[in-house]
């Protein structure tokens with residue numbers, strides 16, 4: 001979702017909360033005490049009450065927002081920042097954008113969103129045509145490798161190895177799924193393969 005569309009769809013706390021509630025109800029609410037699935041909504045308390053045993057479940061209970069005191073629109077803003085843009089944002093920047101006083105709850109919120117995104121990625125199985133190759137990524141070596149690299153540089157007149165196997169890079173196995181699509185796509189992009197998810 002583009003940033004502009006985001007603010008049209010979610011302009012305030014009420015719109016975020018209403019969306020959250022409707023998404024939650026699509027999944028269904030199960031009573032923790034008796035397992036019953038039919039509930040009343042108590043709007044004054046933001047709670048569901050089991051029609052069978054009267055046990056109450058809060059709107060946030062059992063979700064990513066469980067136990068959070070932050071407003072819904074913070075969470076929606078955080079999710080948009082992490083998924084709707086190609087850049088990555090620091091917790092400090094999100095805190096600044098939201099104008100929130102404390103850093104720690106914002107950091108924690110983003111951490112939970114990232115964790116949930118990672119978990120969802122883990123559960124994703126690549127399909128269609130899957131291609132496998134190695135990629136090279138520039139990395140910052142950890143302590144152990146720093147010592148090894150320093151030694152190697154000394155033995156090689158301070159020069160890094162070139163190309164594959166260079167100390168500046170780490171080899172990463174990359175798997176990508178792709179689909180063969182219609183010819184007009186090829187005309188536009190020079191290939192008739194469209195890449196989907198990637199695992200590294």
Ligand SMILES: [Zn+2]
Nearest residue numbers: 031034050053
């Ligand atoms: Zn119940």
